[in-house]
Amino acid sequence: MKKRTYIALFFFGAALTFLLIFMKLPYYVTMPGSAQSLKPLVHVENGDRDKGTFMLTTVRMGRANVIAYLFAHIRPFYELHPVEEIKQEGESDKEYTMRQLELMEQSKEAAIVVAYRHAGKPVSYEPHGVYVMSVLPDMPAAGRLETGDRIVAIDGKPLGTSEQMVNYIRGKQAGDRVRVAFIRGRKRQETELELKPFRQHPNQVGLGVTLMTDYDVRTDPPVDVESEQIGGPSAGLMFSLEIYNQLVDEDITKGHKIAGTGTIDLDGNVGPIGGVSQKVVAADREGAEVFFAPNEHGAPTSNYREAVRTAKKIGTHMKIVPVDTFDEAVRYLRSMPET
Template identity: 30%
Template sequence: MPRRTATMLASTLVFIALLCAGVFLKVPYAEMSPGPTVNTLGSADGEPVLDISGHKTYPTTGHLNMTTVRVTGADYRMNLLEAVYGWVAHDNVVVPHDTLYPNGKTEEESTQENAEEFSQSQESAKVAALRELKMPVKARVVVSSVVKGSPSQNKLHAGDVIRAVDGTAVKQPEDVARLVVKHKPGEDVVFTVVPADEAAAAEKAGKEPTGTEKVTVPTVKAEDDGRAIVGIQAGTDHTFPFEIDINLADVGGPSAGLMFALGIVDKLTSDDLTGGRFVAGTGTIDDSGKVGPIGGIEMKLVGARNAGAEYFLTPSDNCASAVSDIPDGLTLVKVDTIADARKSLAKINSGATADLPSCSAS
């Protein structure tokens, strides 16, 4: 066999071997890519994303789009070729698998966690929006979750309103843990609660729940530090003065909070927040209206610009990452609170865009 032919054959065999290795060799990475964006002022699957009843609403224009990120599933294992392509592709990001699914978290567990965070973000968005508009919102401490196999199982239930612990009234979720840990493991704690079903009926009627009952729960020793626990997570629930429904499926995580809150404000005020402009954004939001950082900011910028956004409301803590690669034609606007966002939207509406707070690398 001629040397040239042998060399070509050897090269071809090496190439085939490398290609096979690239296809069959699994690597511990996952991929993030731009997901769909949704206008909180518009509709999804034939329903308004924000449906408000029992209070006057106003026409809106333009876009206030929430943004999302697509990720590969927990059980999906990338091969080497996919990882290499992801590294060189501009619109995708390849990250260690444990970054998205730490401690062996399954896809089912991740989906459940994202659903819970999404539900909480909707609640906080409603609270933040109404408080921004100086509308009354009543808060109460509730059982957010009950640990399976804990002393509280079948005694306390998610949604129960906690009025008192050992006769001491509670006003904040942290009050519950503070009162429980006063006990020694093995001692009983007496909860004064409104059962979840009665609380839900009262909330639907727009009333404050009543009709308490006492529930005794024994404490056990926490494995990590030996303190007394009962196996519940306390949280906050609210009674709103009118009904606000957020209709959006197949979305998870807390990062849409800011855009939901702004959409609610826009519908409840005569001011047109966007002036017809296309604004997108992201950010968690708490009950006080403070905006927090999110993950996947680079992907969300790409998704927003691909959808047609001109401006992107960016949590200040994400600014340094966001400015590293801004899509052409997209202006980043730094926000720390819902009030900041409203002020910036007013500037966009009026054309005073030179005064917008901008992101920097520092």
Template identity: 30%
Template sequence: MKRRGVTVLAGFVLAVLLVAGISLARVPYVVMSAGPTVNTLTAVDADGDECTVGAKGCQEVIQIAKTSTSDSDGQLRLVTVNVQSRTGLLDVIKGWFSDEQAVVPYEFVYPPDRTKDQVEQQNQEDFKESQTSAETAALRKLGYPVRVSVGEVTAGGASDGKLKKGDVIESVDGTKIESPSQLVELIKAKPVGTVLKFQVTRDGKAEAVEVATKPASATDQTPRINIEVATVQPHPFDLSIKLDDIGGPSAGLMFALGIMDKLTPEDLTGGKIIAGTGTIDDAGNVGPIGGVPQKLYGAKKAGAKVFLTPADNCAEAKANALDGLPLIKVATLDDALNALATLRAGGQPPTC
């Protein structure tokens, strides 16, 4: 081989090795892109792919038993973000030039004081909590309020032999009890030794119970009834959410809407594909989330006609808006329900 040919070949090999080295070299960034979207009104298999109810390994995302449920002609899709945590320089460069991706420092997603496994575990816990809050908010809207109950009774305390674990506290001295904090304030409002009249539901039956308060301690005269307080939300059906491999709290709003769609005769979607995101608390307040630009792309690819956007994310969403995907502004579950009703009527709900 001639000297020139050897030189060209060597240069080519070096170039390949250089590119390979750049590709394999790890950099302290993660690349975020649109993740899977899931219709909360349908069923998924073990891999999270949508499937037909009755097929092997296929289960509904929102499972409701012991009551009738309704079907929908549309979809209520939650959206996710995919995080590529192992990245090379080429991945990052590609992400920088992509409208659909975002490049952020590794520690932005995985703080240095926590391991990757710890972060992912927290995301799973947040996801489960979002499901619980979605259930609470939806059931409250459907007429099943949160109620205060007795968790544990302290042996030898004021309530020992009077209140029982599982009692639902309906009222104290004629005042309806709607929250644990309200119960505490009613107890503290009267002197130690005051006899309080409790109306409770015990094993499905109404009971009247009298409890004389005791001091917190020998040196603390704060009135106490010596119970642990819990909350319950009685409803005459079974409800659960089954969806794995998704983390974070941002699916709360769409889960709440999915529950309400199944438990009410009206099709909330109006036959449309509705996408959205947002945390939700027990009172139905919708909170902001991360990854809005990527979630918009995921919604658009899924065929969504509108995107339910947390009010606090509106500025970011508008800056990354996509043609043909209106951004519907929502701050509460009621806002979302009103917006969907307006859409079904052919109107235009408030936008970002």
């Protein structure tokens, strides 16, 4: 009898362990990640190696199991997000990863352009292709286009940016057919698709794809920016500051440890990101003295205001600095005292 009881308890425990660890819930859990020095990732040819440090900050994220779900309710700065808040409709894990990596590529390209322009160094950029980031199910592109395909023309027209393609499609109506030329691997292919209304936006028609433009950026001196497997656009501001600091003679860090977050566009505007509280925690753990946070032009719900609240909660001495542009960040750095 005891033997049967032990066996039953063993299988019950195994089943419970399986459910707690391997059963995935319809949530993602996020938590503070790391604050990583950008010096090993940014290499401007013959660039300055300065005393101070710029750091990008990250958020750790994974699909929630039962244990992670419970932790998110009791651990500070652990947050739960429904799957639909993270991934686009019908988006696979592969498509999500591809989209995040491409967002990082676009962020790096913008950071390079901004840094070189402000340093007065030669830089040029031109569209190099429009890539498919995700494909919606039950839409014309499903089963015909794939994540990673590079669209080169629609109806024989070479459209160089995602904006041009979207505007071209907007001039069409439901039922219209378009010829899409694309490159998959090294092979050029063509398919004809009939436009359909979007389920969530019945007044708009489309192919059912998310598109992103890849730019060919050329600089003098050359620069190489390694982002490893970090995804998303939120390191744009910090990449631009590190690149700029290597291009100019001065050390704009003044010897300090500077962390921060925020997207950057080609005009040097800083945009909001997700997980700013978790990034403040990560920066504080690494001893950052300053943290740049998107100000969103003083909006009541801005990243900056959230970052200030988090800084007070954790009792950090790190200075939270609001920024709307690359120029504002540089001006603040130049106003700091030398270490």
